[in-house]
Amino acid sequence: MDVTIGNDPLVNWQSYQQARSELGANFVRILGYFREDGIKSVDRIEDAMRSHNATAMVIPAHTLKGEARQFGADPLADLAETIEMIARGCIERRETPTEALEHVVKLRPLFETTLDMLEREANPLVARKPAAAFGRRPVL
Template sequence: MSYQQADLVNWTDFARTRSELGAAFLRILGYFREDGVKSIAAVEEAFRARNAAALVSPAHTLKGESAQFGAYRLSAMAEEIEMTARRCVETREGPDELIETVVALRPCFTETLALIDRDASPLVPRRPATFGRRVDAPTFGRAG
């Protein structure tokens, strides 16, 4: 499956990670944000230098951290960069074929974090899912 077909965020896995991390969730999410910014900058810099070997480590880091939060599209993009860069190192080729993926990496990271932040914000009220009529829904036409 190509990264374009992967979910931006798999909310089931995201919820599982959130539950497993408990009180540490927001702190670890902050690390993901910081590490992601650094990893993407390193990937972009290595690509500009056409240094396939320098692409491997930051892409590998981004792949694992993204998958932890259910950010599968970002993880798949990072994996494509990592695996292609490893092949380029072995064959002594430049990583030019990665241009589209490298260019799309930062916007994907930004979009992913916006979704995660919206869900992770302690200010966003979370209501339990209900089926049928909402319990707190106003009753029109009847005295309540």
């Protein structure tokens, strides 16, 4: 099942497959790093939002943007980029990042849903063949 935002899928599967091909045996390990780094980035962005600290938003948003883009998670990368750009603008104008709030609120659910899709696709144990009909042997 492809989850979408509007008409855009949460994962560009062509980019995902390209990353999987390029990373080879390292793919699952690097996806695990994306999970770890992504959780930390989302936590840091939320903490920065709570403390009204635009400067503290920039690096985790930038990191999340790049890592998400690597796996074809374009809507997540776009949202992180929006947060990063708002934070950078707030730093230049010496303002608190209140305009980022609506985007930060969307970040964790989008990250979790996207990560679930990426990991489900990467899991070799996920059943990809239809279940056998009653009375028939399963297709192996």
